[in-house]
Structure formats: structure tokens, C-alpha cells
Amino acid sequence: MFEVLSYIHENITNQVSAAETAEHFGYSKWYFCKKFHEFSGMTFTEYVRRYRIQLAAIDILAGKKVTDVAFDYGYDTPGGFNKAFLKEYGCMPRVYKKQAKECQLYYERRKNSMYKLTDRCMMLRDEAVNGKRYTDKYCAERNVYFSIGLSEAMAKGLTPDECMAGGVVNVLEKFTPFIAPSELICGFNFGDAPDKGESNMPQNDEAGISLMRENGISEEDIGKFFSGICDLPLPKTIMGQGFTRECDVLTLTEVEKAAKAERSSLGRNTNANHTVIGYEKVLKYGFEGLYKQVCEYEAKNGSSPLYTSAKSICLAAMKMGEKYAAEAERLIAENDAAYRRQDLEFIAKTCRRVPRHPAGTFAEAVQSLWFAHIINTWEDLINANSLGRLDQILYPYYKSDVEKGVITREEAFELIGCLWVKLYRDYDVQQSCVGGTFPDGTSAVNELSYMMLDATEQLDFIRCLSVRFGKNTEKEFIKRALEVVGHVQKGVPFFFNDDVMIPALIEKGISREDAYNYTQLGCVETVIPGRSNPHAVAGETNLLKAIEFVLNNGCSMVGDRCATGIPTGELSMFDTYEKFHEAVMVQVDNIIDLACSIVKKLTDGIASPKPYKSLLTDGCLESGKDFNSGGAVYDYHQIMLGGIPNLADSLTVIKKFVYTDKKYTLHDIKSILEADYPDERVRLEFLNKAAKFGNDIDEVDDIAVQITEHACDMLDALSEKYGLSFHAQPFTFLWMLDYGRNSAASPDGRRAGEPIAYSVSPMQGRDFNGLTAVLNSISKLPTKRTAGTTSAIVEVDPKLFGDRNIDTLADILIAAGKKGLSNVQFNTVDADTLRDAKAHPEKYNNLAVRVSGFSQKFNLLNSDLQDHIIGRTKHSCL
């Protein structure tokens, strides 16, 4: 019978008939038809008709004209064909073509980039995630060589810029060019061995010395390290904060110190490892070209420590590739295994060129970028030194290579896999970003954007990858990204909305072109790559404290009960809700002012030069000013606004019970909170009988909007007052736990010490109107004023990300984007799994969750954080 089928298939375009076919195989027509029906479940004519129509449908999709196709398959009239088509597909051929087009496009795209990662990548992945042999091997090198270089420069009495450069240059000169088996992209950070904890900062004891010896550090350097290091203000210097003087040398007021201690307002010297610098310059000019550029600026502006430092780093960095090339050649001489020889020759060839010269190929670009990143992490460690829009940076090299036939798509995909593995860390905030929009409004998505999603999916580990989307982003790209969220189940990638972020940045004085090039660093901090110093998470506020300060006339209600707020008067004065609300806003202003004031003092009082970052950040060489001394084109400070959901919930409770129902007085509320809800009934009443943020209820959402608007106004005013540019960032990182610990019970039904809400996500467990309602609530916030991103994590049932739902999920994301959603991150692990993982960690080694702006293995979180995440509402698809 199968022969019969293939006979039919071969003759399908002729008028194949049952009689003919029966004759061909030597049966009677009647017997043949009976047998055929038994076999296929349909009559001969029916089978032929269906098969024809199916083939015709394929041709239609391939772009043939419907009338031609009808003729090809033996239909005399288009009418007859249409009728047959309608019967089979339930619609006319033209409609089918239109419907299938989008679907088809999506699958083709996917198919296009659906290369399987090679065994090589999978082996490297295993080493990075589980083995960690090579990350340990030279883990002390960066810290030791950096310290020696730094202290030797200090001993010579050089300027701070030159001392920092001395540290970087010494690492560049001394590091071991180690090439691990199977690698195509080489280079290790040598600064990070998470399992070893602090031990890669060797102590002057037996363990420390033996670690250094294991790491191949010479006896001479060991001696130098322990003699030089004692003179330095440790360990801050080594940890990358070179020449940071701590707050105590600053003139913090008593109030500022108290606010910092209770974490209502805090300033931080984020002068280190939180930015995206212009790696593409290394790709474009090479360190040799950059060296010449520095010389030109020096000739023009006169010599300065910045230029001297930048030049010395360029000179040392030029030789970085050559060290690896020499190592590869040494291995070739030693190793006669043919398969490895090819790899090593590839490495040698690449590293002979970059990073000294401009990258000429895709492979050189990837290698050069990785080298440029390593040097960056040698200056001030890995942490949130991020990479930016990798699909955009690498695309020109990829395109030209593919066009010229230098590289196949599969080979390019393997190199992306190799880079991804290099970036792997258990705690990863080295963010990179794909997608986005060009300034002309068209989508910036390219083939690499898809490949990077694919690599993330297949490697199945935490890669800090974000997706920029906007109204002109192809839906199939958004769908692909959501699919990866569903398949990887580690909260990556996460999403940023161009239609909100770009106007927000332009509002803050960033040029249109630069705003379109925004990206994120670390968790969710917005940065203009290669042109800004964003001072990420510079200021911290816990706005929930405002309630405490009003109720207690300017004083905290926990701890030392410091007067960190300002006296807003006796409670009896607040005879209307408006008056109470106003007093709360006064406290909000004060909390933010304190944080900004501390930030201002740190900014003025601290010199923390970063010569490498200055080299790769526009504005610094031009102006001759360091990256951390206002050299960058854009210099702004992001001020975190924590506690907005809890404050809105609390104000709603007070409005209802004190002013509308008049069931409690403010004095009652104060004593209830002071005593941490002695009567559980009252707590439940406050919790259950008043509206809560996150349920699309205007009454409470509007208050959240008012608070945020107010805070943004205040930050604008403070920008004037302090002469700095403050960007609002409603984001808590994972400090919602600390804020909660330092806050008294709040009127929203939260007990003293309990965590507050993450960023602007609803307070955990209080959103029960479904996914669309949560997104509506969050989207109401004035996101176009919060240039530092309004962050939100939404917890969803993993089933929601089932393949059948992806299309509608993409619609939800797009619709929420149009409503004003700024950032959203999805957690896709159900609560039962999390509970089980808490009880039986050994079963869940690869389980990871979105914690705050980053994903982390669940087992590595402390118990408080685990409970916090379990407590968040899981939205399902019903």
C-alpha cells in the first residue's frame, strides 16, 4: 500500500484516477478501492483531493499565485479549487495565506537561529557551572598583582589616576595567559572564585601564602604583596574602590548618620563596577588606535595624569592578545592532537590581532570584546560591569563575515555560546541586552538578537540578558523571548519598554539619539553605553518610613527612635485626610533630601579615578576629566524609591478607617503600630478590608501614583539644589528585607520587621485580581518620569508560559507596554516547587528564580529571601 501512496504522490499533478492506479498495480478497481479505504480510512478520491490541497497550500505559502497553483494541481477553474480549499482549511486560499504569514515568519525566524549549540559549548558550560576548576586556578592573580601595582605607584608618590592605572597595568603584565581545554574564546577574569569566599584576597598566613603559590605567583611578588599592602587603606582599595574615603571622613550630620543606620535614607559611593563603557571603541580602533587618540588629546590639551594613565593602560593592553597567542603557539608545539591544533591556531590567529588592532572579523570582535571586558573587571572587579547591546555592537562584524563567507551562521552561533559561558557566574549582573529601536523608529532586532536568545535557552543557565521592546518590535521576537522565559525558567530574559524608557531619558536631558541607545547595567539600572556615568543605586530611600515619622512627630518608631524625620506636628492637627497626606509628603521629601544630601557629600568628597573607564567613556578624554570627576557626557545619580506599594496601601487604610469610617483615630493607629498589632483582628481588618495596590483599583493605585509623582518632583527640585542630576528609580534591589527589618508595623497590615514589597511589585500575596490587573496597576505609575526604571517582578504559574499561550502573552506584554509598563520580569516557578526546594535543596541544584533585578540559584538564597519569594502571588492562566 505504501507503494500505492508513493505512486499517487508522484502522479499527483496528473489527473490520477482510481481505475488507472488499480490497473497499474494489477487489481480490480472495486477490490483496490476497498483495500485503499481500509488502509487509509478514506476513499481514493478524497485522499487525492486532500493531498493535492495540502501541497497547494505549501505552494501558496511559498509565494505562488493562487490561480497558478489551482492550475498546477489540475483544477480547471479557481472556483473549484477555492471550494476544495475551503473544505480542507475552512477558509479561502487568500485568507489562509495572510493568516499563515505571521505564523510562518515566526517559525522561520526561529528555524533560522535554531542552531544547536555544539558539544564544545556544552562541555564548556559544564566546566563553568559545575567544574569551576579553571576559575579557581588563578583566582588570586588580579587582587595580588593589582595591589602590588597600585602600592608601588603610591610609593613613588604618583597621582591617584596613575596609581589606579599602575594596578591595572601590573595585572596586564603579570597575569597568566591560561587557555582551558576546548576553548575558542580565551581569557579569565582571575578575580573571582565564589566558592572560595574571601580566600582569593590572600591573608598573610599559611593558607593565603599557599593559595598564592598554587596560583603561580612568584615568591618575590608574594613578598611584595604583603609588604606593600600593609600601607594601603585595606580592603577597600583592593576591592576596587581605590582611593575611596569612607563616609566618616565626610561631614555627615547626626541625622544623616541615623538615617543611614536605619536605612530610611542612604547614600552610596557607586563609583565602581556599575556601568557600561564603550567596548565597541576597542573593536573599532584597537588599543593601538586608542593610544594614538589619547596622544592627540594630550597634544591638544596638554599632559595630565588622566592621559598618562590611559596611555599606560593602552600600551599594556596591546600586548594582552599577544600573550595568549604565544601561549596558544606553545600549546601547538606541545600538542599534536589535530582537533585541538585547529582550535589553537584559531586562537593564535585571533589573538595576534586583537585587542591591539581593530577587529576585522566576527571572531576577532567577540574575542576583543571579551578582553576589553576583562580589563574593565580588573580595574574594579566584576559585579555589575555590564556589556550593553551586544547584538548591535557585534552585528556589523557578523553581517560582513557572513556576506563574505568568512564564517557560517553555525560558527558564529558557537562563538556566542563560548562568550556566554565566559560570562557565567552564580550571581550574574553583567547584563547584556538585545532588541530595541533605532532612532528612526524601526526595530533594531537582527539575527544576532535571536541567536543570543537561543544561546541563553540552550545553555539553560542564568545569563543576565534583557530584551528591549517597543511598539515597532516584531511580535515574533517578543514571542521568542517569552518562549525562552518559559523554557529556561530562570526569570531570563527580562523586558524593558522603549516607548517609556526613551521619553523618560529625553525628559532628563539626554539627546534623542543617545536615549535610543540606552541599555541596562546590573539589575535594571539605565545607562547610556559608553557615554555616561550613571552612579547606579547611588541613593536609597525607604518611603514607608514617612508614615512612622508623621505618626511619631518626626521620629522613628523602632530602634533608637531617632529623629530622622522632621516634626510635622501633633496628630490632633490632622483633622482631614488631605492634611495627613500632606504631612506624609513632607516626610517623603525629607527622606529623599537626606539621601541626596549624602550623595552630594560623597560626590564632592571622594576622588576615585577610573582611568580605563575614562578611556572608554565619551567626554572624559575630550574634557580631560576622569569618569568619576564628571568627565562623562552624562553624569547622573539614580535614587532608589522603595516602599511605594506599602505606603500607598497604608495611606488607603488610614483614609478609610480614620477619615471615612471614623472607626479608629490616628492615636489608635499609632498605639496599634507601636505595639505591633496586639489584636490580630485589627491587623486582619487593615489587611483585608481596604483596597491594596496591584489589583487595578483606582482608589489605592492613584495614591501610589501621587506618591511617585511627588517623589519625582522632589528629585527635580533637589537636582537644582545640589547641582546634580537625580534620576528616580523605584527599585529596592533585595533590600526590601532590610527596609522591613528597620520599619515599625505599618497600617497596611504588615507586622514590624517583615519585608516590604519588592520595588513596585504589589506587596507579596496581596494581588489577587489576575495578571492583567497587576500590570494595569503598575502601568498607571508615572513611568515616563522614572528614567531609572520602574522595576516589577510578576510571579506566574509555569503553565502560563506553555507554548499555546505565548501568542496571547506577547499581546499582554505589548498592550501593557502601550499602557506605560516600564520593566517587567517573570518568575515562572510555582510555590509548591519552591517550598519543596526549601525543604530538599539537594533535589534542586539548577533551580533559579528572579530575586530582584537578578536571578539566583534558589539554594543560594537565605531563608528570609526564600520565604519572601514563596509568599509572592503566583498568577495562573485559569
Added chain:
Amino acid sequence: MSVSGVISNISRGSLHDGVGVRTVVYFKGCPMRCKWCHNPETFEKRCDIMFAAEKCIGCGECARVCPECHVIVDGVLKFRREGCAGCGRCADACMAGALSVCGERYTAEEIFAKVMKDSHYYRESGGGVTLSGGECLTQADFAVAILEKCRSEGINTAIESAFCVPFANVQKVLPYTDHIFADLKHHDAELHKRYTGVSNDLIIDNLRKVSQLHKSMTVRIPLIPGVNDSIGDMSGFAGIIRTFGDGIKDVELLRYNYLAGAKYENFGLEYVSFSERAQSDTQTNALTAALNRALDGKCTAFCR
């Protein structure tokens, strides 16, 4: 005067009850009593008091406002349902949220306003409103009023019904409904009566008529372990479905909801568990294949 009706719940962001993002409105009241029903709160049209014992803190506020039906025993409420008129005073007094009222009367305008909160999601996804229940066609005029308003705003409309109602009720909603989910519980009249309390004659008769009038319908079969989830049952269902009109586009098999029991307790009802788990993928794949074979091209069956 505006039309009003009683509903138990509105759930937003549903992805499985029609095209795109849906808001599902659950009507209260149903002529059937399917033993596996996972919305037992919609059996009666009247307001019910729902009591979630695990939330009760035994504070006794309910007993203070309504001692007739509420007694605290060993620190937990003993709720006497008989004699309860569903006035809801106890739910107002319950701070812990253990007692709540299920069933509220709304006008069609009020429902419409709630539905419209997600209108931007409908626009993007082609979604809209789905009226479910309970049996939404027992309150046909109310259903029509909601559907008509949604239609006039260009919002996609769907109903889910078991069609155990007079055909006149069905006819009312047809002009305003884009898609129909028709529940079919059992192919065998005898067993249908045993498990749902009513015969399937009227239902099948209605479905036959509707499927000739309406162009876009999905038959939904809830797979109940041991009751209607054998390969033979699939032929039984197919035999009936094949007699329906061309309006039937597909058949959806729904896995058994083994978690329905908890709700029964909250309403003081008894629950018969048919199984501890839902049908496995292997099982549903086999059933889908069998049903597809038996449907013989009439329409396609699928299971999520």
C-alpha cells in the same frame, strides 16, 4: 430600567476561554448538578456564604452579629448553613476573610465597566468577554444585555453553556455571541442523568439546533476518570457530535480537575473525588486520537 443578574465571580486575564485575553464572568445558578463540578458555588442563584475554615481565627465577631448561624467551638467557627439567608452581615464582620459572600447582584452596565478595564488587552489580542457559570443562559436577558454592550464596543463575545435550558433562552443570545463553548458531559442518557441530575435529551436537541444556526462553536468535554474517559466513550461522544450542524469547529477535552474538593467544603457540600490526579499526557493523547478517528473529519479534537 437596567437589567441585572447575580454573578459569583469575575476573573481576569484568562487565556483559555476563547480568543486572546478574556475576562470570564461566572453566573450564579445552574439546573445541573454535575458531581465533579469545580464551581459548586454557582449551583444556586441566591447569595451563598462561603466559609474557609483555614482562615478562621476564632475571634467570634460573626457570632456577635448573627448568633443564629454562628457558634465558636474549640476556637473555630461552626457555621450552621441551614437557616442562613445569605444576608452577608457575618462576612462584613469577619476580619480574617474566612467568611465571604458569594454572589452579588450587578447591572449589566456595572459588569460592562469591569470588563472594560482590560479593553486594551482585548484590542491587542482579539480577546474579550466570556460568560460562564453556573449556567449563564438561565439569566438570558442579563447575558444578552452584557453581550450586546460588549459587541457595540467591538469586543469579542463568547459564552460557555451546558445548554440545559429552554431553546428560547438560547435563541436570545445567539445574535450577540461570537463563539460558543458547549459543554457535553456524557453521551449516554442514563449515565448523564446519574452524574448530572438531568437527562441529556434537551441538551443534545439544543446543540443540534444551535450548531445549525451558529457558525463558531467548540464542544467541551470534561474528562472524568472512570465516568467518560475511555476510548469507547470517545466513540459515544463522536456519534452524537457527528449529528450536529456545521457550526461545530472543534472539540476540546478538559482534564479532570482534582483540586475541586476544597471549594465544596467551603460551601458545606459533599464532594466525591473521582481521582487523585488529572489524566496524563499519554492518556489524553490516546483519547484525542481516538476521538479524532471517530469524528471522521467532522471537526478536530484537542486537549491542552
